[in-house]
Amino acid sequence: KQEVTQIPAALSVPEGENLVLNCSFTDSAIYNLQWFRQDPGKGLTSLLLIQSSQREQTSGRLNASLDKSSGRSTLYIAASQPGDSATYLCAVRTGANNLFFGTGTRLTVIP
Amino acid sequence: GAVVSQHPSWVICKSGTSVKIECRSLDFQATTMFWYRQFPKQSLMLMATSNEGSKATYEQGVEKDKFLINHASLTLSTLTVTSAHPEDSSFYICSARVGTGGQPQHFGDGTRLSIL
Numbered sequence: 677k678q679e680v681t682q683i684p685a686a687l688s689v690p691e692g693e694n695l696v697l698n699c700s701f702t703d704s705a706i707y708n709l710q711w712f713r714q715d716p717g718k719g720l721t722s723l724l725l726i727q728s729s730q731r732e733q734t735s736g737r738l739n740a741s742l743d744k745s746s747g748r749s750t751l752y753i754a755a756s757q758p759g760d761s762a763t764y765l766c767a768v769r770t771g772a773n774n775l776f777f778g779t780g781t782r783l784t785v786i787p
Numbered sequence: 788g789a790v791v792s793q794h795p796s797w798v799i800c801k802s803g804t805s806v807k808i809e810c811r812s813l814d815f816q817a818t819t820m821f822w823y824r825q826f827p828k829q830s831l832m833l834m835a836t837s838n839e840g841s842k843a844t845y846e847q848g849v850e851k852d853k854f855l856i857n858h859a860s861l862t863l864s865t866l867t868v869t870s871a872h873p874e875d876s877s878f879y880i881c882s883a884r885v886g887t888g889g890q891p892q893h894f895g896d897g898t899r900l901s902i903l
Contacts, residue, residue, distance in 0.1 A: 710891060719793065719880050720831075720894035765830065775821075775892060777830040 678703045678770050682778035689756055690786050697751040697781045699766035704744050707769040711740050711751050714763045714780070723764075724751070756785045790814055791883050793895030801903055802873060808866045808898045810881030816861035817883035821892065822854070825878040837864055871902045 679702045689695050699709070708727045712720040724733045724740040726749070732741040739752040749766055763780040770776065790813040798806055810820060819838050823831040835851075837843035837858035845851045853875075855867040864883075868875055880897040884890050 712894070717878075717897070717899065719791075719896040720882075722891050722893060725891045775833065779830045 678706075678768060678774070678776040680766060680768055680776050680778035682764075682766060682781050684781060685779065686782045686784075688784040688786060691756060691758060693756050693785075694752065694754050695756055695783070697753070697764050697766075697783070699749040699751070699778055701747045701749075701768045701776070703770060704747050705770060706744060707771070709740075709742055709749050709766060709768045710775075711738075711749075712765045712767065714765060716763075720765065753783075756783075758785045758787045761785050789891075789893045791817075791881065791893045791895040793881050793898055795898060796896060797899045797901075799901045799903065800871065803870055804902075806868045806871055806900060808868075808879055808881070808900075810864045810866070810883065810895055812862045812883040812893070815883075815885055817864075818861070818886055819884045820858055820864040821882040821884070822856060822864075822866050823880045823882065825880060825897075831880060834866075868900065871900070873902045876900055876902045 711723040726742040737754040765780045767777045822834045835843045835845045843856035858864040881895045882892045
């Protein structure tokens with residue numbers, strides 16, 4: 677069974693810093709990997725989707741990389757802002773309907 | 788684009804009540820809809836997957852008679868928690884997807900269910 681781990685579980689950084697969130701998965705046979713943001717008491721907002729054949733995706737200040745062979749993905753956030761404070765979840769798809777989520781990294785950006 | 792609307796956002800009701808949660812894809816037709824459950828400080832756990840016009844596929848350990856899922860159209864799925872009890876209190880999130888597994892899933896804002 678696919679297991680997804682996110683490190684660290686929580687992270688606090690001062691505003692303006694660049695930061696990296698890590699995601700690892702045990703089964704490299706994936707279709708794609710998706711990064712989400714979840715604000716407290718809210719649903720998920722999709723940030724980036726990386727297909728298994730891709731190495732990275734970028735959207736604004738966000739850059740996600742994928743190393744399928746080693747079972748790792750990173751989410752890089754440049755010039756962090758207080759509005760970036762949220763829980764970030766990565767999820768890997770191993771089948772048509774199987775999306776496995778990590779437990780998330782709770783990010784706090786301090787003004 | 789790709790907005791998923793979930794209603795209601797918050798429900799408080801007495802034990803034994805049945806509660807229906809709606810999930811709508813507003814600007815796209817969802818081939819597949821998913822229902823997840825999330826406990827505090829934990830990640831999402833898939834409960835069931837449904838395709839329009841077909842019976843839902845439930846994950847192991849999820850009681851299909853307890854959690855009734857109807858996917859009547861390409862834009863609407865409902866989850867009914869029957870005879871809800873305090874242990875059913877949780878955050879329920881729906882998700883919708885167009886086409887196959889290569890497409891991204893889009894999530895609703897969730898429903899917080901509190902059973903007294």
